[in-house]
Amino acid sequence: MELGYDRQSELKAFDNTKAGVKGLVDAGITEVPRIFHQPPDDSLVNASSSAEVQGSIPIIDLKGVDKDPIRRKEIVDQVRGASESWGFFQVVNHGIPVNTMKEMKDGTRRFFEQDIEVKKKFFTRNDSTKRVVYNSNFDLYRTPAANWRDSLFWVMAPDAPKPEELPIVCKEILKEYSKEILELGKFLFDLLSEALGLNPNHLNDIGCAEGVCVLCHYYPACPEPELTLGTSKHSDGVFLTVLLQDHIGGLQVLHQNQWIDVTPLPGALIVNIGDLLQLITNDRFVSVEHRVLANGIGPRISVACFFYTQFLPNTRLYSPIKELLTEDNPPKYRETTVKEYATHYNAKGLDGTSALLYFKL
Numbered sequence: 001m002e003l004g005y006d007r008q009s010e011l012k013a014f015d016n017t018k019a020g021v022k023g024l025v026d027a028g029i030t031e032v033p034r035i036f037h038q039p040p041d042d043s044l045v046n047a048s049s050s051a052e053v054q055g056s057i058p059i060i061d062l063k064g065v066d067k068d069p070i071r072r073k074e075i076v077d078q079v080r081g082a083s084e085s086w087g088f089f090q091v092v093n094h095g096i097p098v099n100t101m102k103e104m105k106d107g108t109r110r111f112f113e114q115d116i117e118v119k120k121k122f123f124t125r126n127d128s129t130k131r132v133v134y135n136s137n138f139d140l141y142r143t144p145a146a147n148w149r150d151s152l153f154w155v156m157a158p159d160a161p162k163p164e165e166l167p168i169v170c171k172e173i174l175k176e177y178s179k180e181i182l183e184l185g186k187f188l189f190d191l192l193s194e195a196l197g198l199n200p201n202h203l204n205d206i207g208c209a210e211g212v213c214v215l216c217h218y219y220p221a222c223p224e225p226e227l228t229l230g231t232s233k234h235s236d237g238v239f240l241t242v243l244l245q246d247h248i249g250g251l252q253v254l255h256q257n258q259w260i261d262v263t264p265l266p267g268a269l270i271v272n273i274g275d276l277l278q279l280i281t282n283d284r285f286v287s288v289e290h291r292v293l294a295n296g297i298g299p300r301i302s303v304a305c306f307f308y309t310q311f312l313p314n315t316r317l318y319s320p321i322k323e324l325l326t327e328d329n330p331p332k333y334r335e336t337t338v339k340e341y342a343t344h345y346n347a348k349g350l351d352g353t354s355a356l357l358y359f360k361l
């Protein structure tokens with residue numbers, strides 16, 4: 001331990017304010033506290049310092065997908081290519097109204113910018129009875145460096161919170177956006193099933209869309225963005241993520257060992273393959289590491305909807321899908337439940353390593 005720096009005490013002092021990173025910014029800090037300083041990641045070249053890898057994550061236009069079989073086949077081919085090579089793609093003409101997406105971002109901002117005493121009612125680190133949870137860094141005490149963001153988390157399916165459990169400032173839009181995302185998610189699983197050469201209902205039939213939770217992030221402007229990150233390098237421990245982000249940007253995807261910027265596209269949603277989908281497709285679809293840079297401007301708002309079933313009572317076992325296996329392509333992962341996977345993922349925290357390694361055969 002360095003002289004004069006007691007990390008645990010500083011983490012506790014920050015956590016006890018319950019005001020999050022926004023509280024630091026509101027207090028007028030001009031330097032990023034030590035607990036947020038990121039260790040250097042020497043294994044990677046930053047995208048901005050290399051011109052070798054060009055391009056950006058694929059953009060898939062879903063227009064006409066249900067009207068024309070030829071168009072649908074083109075879209076399925078694009079989904080397959082993106083899921084196998086990038087693990088990420090953006091979708092446009094996905095059916096969720098632009099106004100609904102704008103109001104979801106605005107509602108998220110309203111929650112974080114309301115009086116701290118109102119937000120504190122939702123604050124917890126470990127109260128599992130709370131249906132809607134606000135805090136800063138779910139893994140605050142487990143990772144090498146804290147991230148420059150605050151979060152609001154809630155489970156929306158199969159058993160959504162009662163209306164009185166939702167924050168008043170964004171209650172209506174949370175309910176409306178949830179309905180839209182559930183529909184879109186089920187449809188995306190149809191396309192992903194077809195992209196694997198399976199029956200369109202396959203992934204929905206095995207429960208991939210049964211559970212959904214929402215993580216609303218608020219990234220305040222940072223006085224020293226070069227010292228920290230909005231979100232550390234990680235992959236998502238879920239089946240699928242559908243992300244709504246605002247115009248500020250900062251999301252980067254690791255592609256061919258380079259960080260590639262995901263440029264915000266008005267009206268688009270970002271879709272990425274999660275670890276559990278990589279596991280059941282036996283590495284056919286890839287769950288790719290990504291991160292969010294801290295920024296001198298802000299706040300940046302994002303809303304991630306995760307399709308996974310950690311909060312369901314079922315004990316369904318998941319392993320590589322038999323129809324995808326051959327003599328030359330045997331299973332690469334052991335059986336697991338979503339609960340076991342989530343427990344391992346959460347205990348590990350965002351430490352820069354993949355939780356999938358633990359489940360490899």
